[in-house]
Amino acid sequence: MSNDEAIKAQFEPKIVAFFCNWCTYTAADLAGTARMVYAPNVRVVRIMCSGRLDPQFVLAALREGADGVLIGGCHPGDCHYQEGNYKALRRFTLLKSLLKSMGIEQERVRLEWIAASEGDKVQRVINEMTETVRQLGPLRLEPTIYNLIEDSLLKIPETATLAKGDEL
Amino acid sequence: MSKPKVGFYWCASCGGCEEAIIDLAEDILPVIEAVDIVFWPVALDFKRADVEAMPDGDLAVGFINGAIRTSEQHEMVELLRSKSQLIIAFGSCAHLGGIPGLANMFNRQEMFDEVYIKSPSVNNVEKVLPSEKIDIPEGKLTLPSMWDTVKTLDQVIEVDYYLPGCPPPVNLIKDALKTILSGELPPNGTVLAPDVALCEECSRRDSKPEDLALREFKRPHEIIIDPQQCLLAQGLLCLGPVTRKGCGAACINVNMPCTGCMGPTGRVTDYGAKALSAIASSVDSKDEKEIAEIFNHIVDPVGTFYRYSLPASLLHRHYQQAKSRGK
Numbered sequence: 001m002s003n004d005e006a007i008k009a010q011f012e013p014k015i016v017a018f019f020c021n022w023c024t025y026t027a028a029d030l031a032g033t034a035r036m037v038y039a040p041n042v043r044v045v046r047i048m049c050s051g052r053l054d055p056q057f058v059l060a061a062l063r064e065g066a067d068g069v070l071i072g073g074c075h076p077g078d079c080h081y082q083e084g085n086y087k088a089l090r091r092f093t094l095l096k097s098l099l100k101s102m103g104i105e106q107e108r109v110r111l112e113w114i115a116a117s118e119g120d121k122v123q124r125v126i127n128e129m130t131e132t133v134r135q136l137g138p139l140r141l142e143p144t145i146y147n148l149i150e151d152s153l154l155k156i157p158e159t160a161t162l163a164k165g166d167e168l
Numbered sequence: 169m170s171k172p173k174v175g176f177y178w179c180a181s182c183g184g185c186e187e188a189i190i191d192l193a194e195d196i197l198p199v200i201e202a203v204d205i206v207f208w209p210v211a212l213d214f215k216r217a218d219v220e221a222m223p224d225g226d227l228a229v230g231f232i233n234g235a236i237r238t239s240e241q242h243e244m245v246e247l248l249r250s251k252s253q254l255i256i257a258f259g260s261c262a263h264l265g266g267i268p269g270l271a272n273m274f275n276r277q278e279m280f281d282e283v284y285i286k287s288p289s290v291n292n293v294e295k296v297l298p299s300e301k302i303d304i305p306e307g308k309l310t311l312p313s314m315w316d317t318v319k320t321l322d323q324v325i326e327v328d329y330y331l332p333g334c335p336p337p338v339n340l341i342k343d344a345l346k347t348i349l350s351g352e353l354p355p356n357g358t359v360l361a362p363d364v365a366l367c368e369e370c371s372r373r374d375s376k377p378e379d380l381a382l383r384e385f386k387r388p389h390e391i392i393i394d395p396q397q398c399l400l401a402q403g404l405l406c407l408g409p410v411t412r413k414g415c416g417a418a419c420i421n422v423n424m425p426c427t428g429c430m431g432p433t434g435r436v437t438d439y440g441a442k443a444l445s446a447i448a449s450s451v452d453s454k455d456e457k458e459i460a461e462i463f464n465h466i467v468d469p470v471g472t473f474y475r476y477s478l479p480a481s482l483l484h485r486h487y488q489q490a491k492s493r494g495k
Contacts, residue, residue, distance in 0.1 A: 055441040059482035076454065090448040093459050098444060098469040101273075103487040141483065142317070 024072030030119035051084025172228035175207030181234030188335035240312035265479030272485035334429035381452035
């Protein structure tokens with residue numbers, strides 16, 4: 001098996017999720033207390049409002065090794081701060097068009113409205129997104145640990161087997 | 169006591185930064201009185217060997233403009249780094265990558281194809297591309313190698329200060345020279361310009377509405393631009409709210425929107441993302457389709473928001489799968 005295939009076979013997507021305090025984070029909490037099982041690939045960051053999400057956060061997450069970014073906010077009309085989620089929607093729309101121009105797959109960044117009662121939606125969206133990003137493969141912004149692997153500074157022996165979920 | 173020595177060098181740049189030094193006009197005289205210019209390829213006949221012969225740290229200041237994209241530029245700036253006590257990244261290209269940095273939307277292969285083969289004005293039937301080595305009867309000739317990715321100066325060597333702008337405004341150059349000659353140096357990494365957004369010094373500031381409520385974006389050739397009113401309020405994409413002041417709103421004074429050459433203020437990491445954020449949040453719509461329709465008028469988001477700062481952005485360059493990446 002080549003190094004490339006080895007990486008792909010052992011690939012577990014890393015997804016950074018920015019959830020708003022009032023709806024989506026509460027929904028994730030509900031999913032947890034209800035013992036709903038979902039993919040362990042998401043690292044949740046709680047922000048007060050999806051309108052607090054600076055597009056720099058998304059780019060920084062991708063730069064630092066995230067393969068995808070999920071943003072969760074209150075449904076339109078439900079924002080705790082009245083208008084924050086609309087701001088998030090506008091920024092997200094323009095950011096997506098920028099990412100497209102930069103050659104980054106659109107599916108790596110996703111915005112979802114998830115209300116505090118929608119624990120099952122948290123479960124579904126996280127599972128879906130993990131599978132989508134798994135299909136896309138790792139995001140290899142240069143220079144990353146993956147470049148180092150390719151440059152054989154950190155060669156994976158061909159026989160090496162990583163346990164599923166192990167970090168490269 | 170001998171005068172401090174300074175050197176100027178240019179990398180991937182247009183020569184505008186050199187012009188900016190000429191724009192000091194008669195104010196260059198006190199500069200020459202205070203310092204010895206011992207290296208300045210664009211204006212004076214000194215060679216690389218002259219720099220190599222200097223002891224380390226011999227130059228008080230090395231001013232370097234232009235982005236870094238060839239092995240030769242890399243060697244030269246490393247040489248200047250070792251010979252200079254202070255290195256100043258001079259102008260947008262050295263600071264953030266500048267216009268040449270937009271080449272990071274492509275790779276070397278794509279650029280060579282376009283420039284040497286596909287361009288309509290080129291007749292290159294044999295498809296000859298520049299090569300780094302060629303053997304001729306007299307011996308081997310070499311050319312510097314060109315990189316896939318354009319870099320900012322501080323991605324290649326350590327930089328002490330930055331002079332922003334395309335080119336840096338004359339008054340900022342003067343202030344910088346004064347500061348350096350005074351010996352009272354600001355902390356390392358300082359951008360030698362005010363740390364406030366351009367709107368603050370814009371003459372149209374009072375006509376900027378509290379809520380911009382943008383409904384559509386227009387390009388300068390599409391409308392007759394009112395010379396008094398805030399350009400954003402007229403629907404033009406003016407990046408003044410996210411750009412560092414210090415230029416005296418030079419473009420806005422001649423009725424053109426700010427394109428952001430001075431770069432971000434000190435608390436911003438990624439200029440383009442912040443500019444995008446500021447513009448997007450000022451749009452007046454809550455409807456997904458309508459928002460997408462409004463942003464369709466921004467035909468080139470990368471060229472608009474990262475016009476001078478693509479190599480310095482968090483993404484650095486157009487993303488390519490490892491396999492399609494050239495070397």
